[in-house]
């Protein structure tokens with residue numbers, strides 16, 4: 001029977017190097033590239049994002065015992081390689097990805113993960129998977145952090161994997177090359193929060209949060225948009241978000257001001 005409690009706990013296995021959490025059969029791994037998740041069912045394992053470089057290998061090695069004799073699905077929430085780089089290691093049965101052009105996928109990923117090489121399925125509408133009493137929804141959210149993003153909802157546990165629509169504690173990556181659009185990003189967050197019921201939110205980067213935290217990502221973009229032509233107001237907004245961290249060479253308050261609604 002499923003727990004009605006959706007508290008995600010620290011998972012001891014990884015404590016020394018990596019913060020991991022679990023709720024029943026749901027494991028969350030923070031960092032080593034983008035955050036990842038595993039949903040471990042009786043005949044099926046769903047892996048949400050596969051991390052990058054040597055950490056992708058390390059992550060694969062740490063979870064491969066869960067995979068034997070089971071169908072393996074991977075969900076890539078978007079095209080950034082810090083979420084996809086480990087794909088080729090898994091011998092997956094299906095890899096769900098957003099509905100991008102093949103060119104965009106291949107430009108952003110290593111040759112082993114090319115569109116022709118692995119069993120990719122482009123998600124154009126909500127896909128529902130039911131097993132062991134769980135209902136899992138793979139939800140395309142349209143343009144936002146990229147030309148298309150995917151979030152994953154575990155309905156019974158009220159857990160949402162929000163992809164890089166949510167940077168928790170960091171200034172967000174706004175990568176125009178892959179179609180980032182902050183206006184649509186805000187709309188995507190609001191739509192997901194309106195349409196679906198969930199409490200716990202696993203961000204794409206940073207710690208696990210909740211629906212309010214997720215909505216603060218939309219507020220951040222709106223605050224900057226409303227202030228960007230008024231220096232005094234912008235100063236106040238910068239102060240409000242002074243605790244957010246930069247990702248070196250990638251993100252900062254200034255960069256968001258520059259790319260917001262562009």
Ligand SMILES: [Zn+2]
Nearest residue numbers: 078080164173
């Ligand atoms: Zn990203």
